[in-house]
Amino acid sequence: MTGIFLVGCGSSLKSSWNNFTAYYNTFYNAHENFKAGLKKVNNQPVTIDPSSPVRVHRGPNKAGYNDFENAINKGAQVLREFPDSKWIDDAIFLIGKSYYYRQEFYPALQKFEELMDAGSSPKMISFAVIWKGRTQLDLKQYRSGISYLESELEQYPAKWPQKYRGEIQAMAGQHHAMLENWEESSDYLFDATSNIRDKTLLGRTYFLLGQVLEQKERYGEAYNAFGEVQNNFPDFEYLYWSQFKQADIAREEKQFDLALDIFQRLRNDDKNLDRRGRLLFEIAKTHEMRGEPKQAEKLFKNLLYGTESQSQPRELQADIYFRLGKIYSDQYDQYQVAAAYFDSSSTIKSSSRSDTNEDNPEELAETYGEYTELQKSITRADSLLKLGSLTKQELDSALTAIRIQKKRELEEAEGGESTVIANAEMTGEESMGTPEIPTRYGYLNYKNAELVDQYKTQFRLRWGDRPLVDNWRRAEVIRGAERQEDFETARDQLQKGADNSESVVATNLENIPRTDEQKNQLLIEKANAQYNLGNLLFLNLNMPDSARHYFHKVLKNDIAEELHPPAMYSLFEIFSTENNPDSLQYWGKTIRKTYPGTKYAQRVDVRLGGTFEQDTTTNLLDQYYHNLEDTTSQKPLKLRKLALNNRSSELAPHIFYQSIEAYIKQAKNGSGFVDSTYKRSLSDDLSDSARVDSVTISAASEQQLQFSGAAWDSVRFAIHQFDTTFPNAEQQQRVNKLKKVLEEHRSASQEKTTCKDLGISLSVEPGMASFLSQVTYPEKLEGTSLSGKMIYSFTVTKQGEVKSYELISQKTSLGIEEAFEEAFEQHLQFAPLEADEAPDEITCRVSFPIQR
Structure with missing residues (x-):
């Protein structure tokens, strides 16, 4: 018995010594290297994009690269030299995490799977599941990650620590959120918050839960979830953005006072000093949303030109100009000023990135600029027609009044210029300032060479050629005389402008209509401008009431009779979108009776007869069939633009779907795939709405397609645009089927080895x-x-x-x-x-x- 006891004791001592040696000779050093690398990772600043689902765990960032490499080497030494020590699990786990932080995800995945097989405790097995889920997240293997994590949760023993179960649930919720499976994500995240014990992890989980609930429009619950972030304080960035999101949600719920209070509280916090400009922007935007455009305008302009104007980022400037454009267009109906603001916004955005997800400022600038030009054309025609109707004596009096008015304007301009020059001499260190609003010449009027030269002159009048050296003020005294010469030059230029006023009036005289033919030509030009303005208001600005006003003016113009049919049909279309059957019938009957046999009467017959074939502009059907026969690569783009430009038409969803089919055909041909069933006519689609879609992809054809590349990206973009533009169209079921196939194959392609x-x-x-x-x-x-x-x-x-x-x-x-x-x-x-x-x-x- 004694011998047996000694052998057992010796075996135990040997095992203990083996563990001791393994730890202090190798694993200890490996762990120290890992700790050094992890410290560098955690010292990197945390950044959050609140528009995307945040991560509940901190991701790798390349910091501590060499430290993790040393940890891998030392950990591998434990596996080689001490295969029977108790540190094997820890060494495998440490190597896997080191690979992960080095962003070598496939080797990391392998180690976590080894840990699953070798794990000797619930803790290690749980860690293996969690870290494999994290690695799949970085590899964008969302579907396989969900399948794996849900399988592990189903068989997770009840007696194992619930804190690890909560972390696995949080990972499952994260993967679902990346696929926008908001319902499943919220279920897992709610469960996770009940089980997680680590406050930092819990705070980040609540932030993600708030984002998911916001997507589900459960704003009250989302507000509370973001509030829980502050109770757990995972990091200052999370704290800031959780409060920001609470304010944003309060605005959505029209609790503007609450939103203003939160934004102002954030702005008063010294830790947000570099965000004060953006926070003031949000305060101004809140006033705008509350229906206080004057207060909003004041705050926006303070950001651009006032005490808050220093060092604002270009993307923030672009957003400010955009909001001012919206105020002047939507609230003040001052479209020329709005066009200038939109132009300034688009000019800045062309050279900077902005996160504003609203309308395209360049398109708005073009639209409101076109509106302004059309209004000018109408006003010019009215003025010339008025002058053409005057007697010679009345005309002379009118021209005298014009000359007096122009002279007064030039004198006022001269007085303003004198003030500017005087200020250049007397204002000391005060700056000349910036014009309060932009013009139609873009940001800082950069498109107008004359104004640019004027600002350069003003700058030189104030500062001269001031050198960046000491005692420059002595040189300034010498330049005093030179400034006086500049003053005289400016006055001469103004006088020259006064002399030019006569030539301006003379030029206008040539345009005054003298004959009936000239007057009729002006009336036709005016009617064309009114008709185009009506179309612009109806189709681009969604202002049907204002559009009706201009179409009626066209109909009152007997000289422009060729515009009467399209104007009537435009009124017919307006009332069709307003669900006004009486007015719709009136204009339909009027067109049939007054212009029988025209394409407008034929379209009314089709429309009132209940047939699908129709259009929302005067030549939609003609354009559709013309584009359908196009054999160039521009066919899908032409069809898509045609549908978007006529989105109020019942035919628009069908045209857009035809563009999707054209995009798919191009993508298939680019992949060497030929679909002989692709071609079909409009009548085929209408006669058999329940048939199998000609572009539905069979299992065999799926294997031939890669679903990647520029052509397939165009397909995905078109499908997404169809979803947002025509959400209730009858083609939606087929579009959803296509989208599902593409999403599945994109997920599969994202898991490829790189x-x-x-x-x-x-x-x-x-x-x-x-x-x-x-x-x-x-x-x-x-x-x-x-x-x-x-x-x-x-x-x-x-x-x-x-x-x-x-x-x-x-x-x-x-x-x-x-x-x-x-x-x-x-x-x-x-x-x-x-x-x-x-x-x-x-x-x-x-x-x-x-x-x-």
């Missing part, structure tokens, strides 16, 4: 310089100097054959992408991959320098 995973890169054959010489840039870029790079993601085979590609860098409006993609199709070839374990297909990024 060059980065294998540590290799693609090599262009015979060389990059040779390929770049084949790129033909658009003619409009001739004579220009360009620099930069285009980044594309390619899916290629082991042999280097390109299967698909997708633009990764920001798209330009210069046609450069099209030039490169044309060269891809004709000249691009990659060398075979130099990797023994490369899969059949691999995704890699390649950067192409722009050389011109």
Whole structure:
């Protein structure tokens, strides 16, 4: 018995010594290296994009790269030299986490799976599940992540720690949120908040829950969830944005006082000093939403020109100009000023990124600019017709009054210029200031060379050629005489302008209509402007009441009789959208009776007869059938634009769906796929609405398609636009079917192995310089100097054959992408991959320098 006891004791001592040696010789050092790397990761600043689902765990950020490499090497030493020690699980776990923080996700995934198999405790097995879920999140393997986590939750033992169960539930909710499965996500996150014990993790989980509930429009619950973030304080960024989101939700619920209180409280916090401008913008926007445009305008302009104007980011300036444009267009009906503000916003946005997800300011600037020009045309015609109706004596009196008025305006301008020059001499260190509002010449009037020169003159009058050296004021005294000369020059210019007033009046005299023919021509021009203005108000600005006013004016103009049928039909269309059957019938009968046999009467017959075929503008059907016969690559774009420009028509959803089919056909042809069942007519679609869609993708054809690249991106964009523009259209079921197929294959493609995973890169054959010489840039870029790079993601085979590609860098409006993609199709070839374990297909990024 004694011998047996000694052997057992010796075995125990040997095992203890083995564990001791494994820990202090290797694992301790590995753990210290890991701690050093993790500290660097945690020292990196936290940034949050509140428009996207936040992460409940902090993601890797490349910090501590070398420390994690040392931890991997030391951990591997434990596995090699001490395979029987108790630190094996810890070493595998530490190696997996180190790979994860180095963003080497596939090796990390392998280690976490090893930990699942080798795990000797509920804690280690739970950690393996959690970290595998985190890794799948970074690999964007959302569907497989959901399947894995839900399977683990189903078999999670009840006696195991619930805090780990909560963390797994939070990960499942995160994966569902990334796929916008808001209902499933909220269920998992609610359960997670009951089980998680770590306050930091709990606070982040509540933030994500608030975002998900906001998407579900459960605003009260979302407000409370964001409030719980502050109770757990995961990080200052989360604290700031949780309060910001509470204010945003309060605005949505029209609790404006509460929103203003939160925004002001954030603005008064010294920790938000660099965000004071954005917070004042949100305060101003809240006043605007509450119906207080004057107060909002005052605050917006204070941000641009007042005490808050210093160092505002360009994207914030763009947003401010946009909101001012909305105020002047929607609240004040001052469209010329609105057009100037929108133009300023679009000019700034063209060179900066803004997160504003509202209307395109460039399009609004164009629309309101066109409105202003049409109004000017109408006013000009009215003025000239009025002058043409005067007797010679009345005309002379009117011209005298015009000359007096112009002289007074020039004198006022001269007085203003004198004040400016005097201020340049007397105001000391005060600046000249910035014009209070932009003009139709863009931000700071940069499009008007005359105004730019004027501002330069004002600047020189104030500061001269002041050098950046000491004692410059002595030189300033000497320049005093020179400023007087500038003053005299300015006065001479104003006098010259006064002399020019006579020539202006003389020029106007030539335009005054003398004959009936000239008067009739002006009446026709006026009617055309009124008709175009009516269309602009109805189709672009969604102002049917104002549009009716101008169409009626066209009908009262007997000289412009050729515009009467389209004006009547436009009124017919307006009343069709307003659900006004009496007025609809009236204008339909009037068109039939007055203009029988015209295309407008035929369309009324079709419309009132209940047939689907109709249009919302005067030539919609003609354009539709013309575009349907188009055989160029522009066909889908033409159809899509036609549908969007006539979105109030019942035919618009069908036209848009035809554009989706055209996009799909192009994408299939680009993939070497030919669908013989694609072609069909409008009548086919109407006669059999329940048939199987001609573009529904069978299992066999799915295998032939990659569903990636620029062409398939166009399909996805068109489907998304259809969803938002025609949510209740009868084609929606077919669109949803297409969307589901594309989403499934995009998820599958996102899980492909990348060059980065294998540590290799693609090599262009015979060389990059040779390929770049084949790129033909658009003619409009001739004579220009360009620099930069285009980044594309390619899916290629082991042999280097390109299967698909997708633009990764920001798209330009210069046609450069099209030039490169044309060269891809004709000249691009990659060398075979130099990797023994490369899969059949691999995704890699390649950067192409722009050389011109």
